[in-house]
Amino acid sequence: MIKKIGVLTSGGDAPGMNAAVAGVVKAASAKGIEVYGIKDGYKGLVNGWIEKIDVDFAQEILTRGGTALGSARLPEFKEEAVRQVAVDNLKKAGIEALVVCGGDGSYMGAQRLTEMGINCVGLPGTIDNDIVSSDYTIGFDTALNTIVEAIDRIRDTMQSHNRAAVVEVMGNHCGDLALYAGTATGCEVISTSESQLTEEEICQQVKVLAEAGKRSVIVLVSEKLYDANKLAEKVEAVSGYVTRATILGHTQRGGIPTAMDRYLAITSAIYAVEQLANGNGGVYVGLDGNKLVARDIDSTLNMPRKDKSQEIATIRLLNAQFKNK
Structure with missing residues (x-):
């Protein structure tokens, strides 16, 4: 039976990461396993920023956003010599296994550590919902609700003044935030990396709505597809709507x-500790339907992404409907 495990958060922060850390601490402590928090992700492993954490710490951070352990980028971790420093620090502290909460890049680092003798289990922590092996990721639900609230507020103003808005959300390689938020708020135009519209297509769609007398239009786009402010200018020039851009950025x-992100985080953490206690490493926890599963690195990183283009097309068609009174 292992006696000490570590836990770290890596990559972009996501709401629920603290709940995941808390879940690891509580589940491990119940088994008599000591838990050590690593500050600032893999950077902290290399620099030896390791300290013991307990159930009091877990309860304190459980409901908080962000990550109390911190996160930092460390591209050099792909180098074996750098990873060896991390392994040596873990062994010096007597830490036999590690829970890593982060995205695909974080998972790859965990896999490499497993290959070097430190069993690791990954938890899917990213607001983009871009880990294919899990139906939902820790942080996605909170970010989605933040976006929905923002769009609802923007809609109030657009409707009051007969205007259009371009709203940019995160999700560079995965458009789930835009798709789910656009569905929930009735955005008339949606463009994601998987189903990207040209600027001309967006302008023409808004123009049709303007000519038909629709009082407000929301154009919802994923990040890094357009210059949102310039797109708003083009929409205004073509459609006649006064149009402004809102980039939600890090508010997401x-x-x-x-509650759903906390539940997913805590139950995934409990499952991760069970895996480590049973001697399993190099596996990554995901939600498949309503069931938590553990998949190896190849299955996790090489699963094909679901094609949601038809779903996006259906929502576009439905949201563009209206009856002018």
């Missing part, structure tokens, strides 16, 4: 995690 990452 912060905030108190929703």
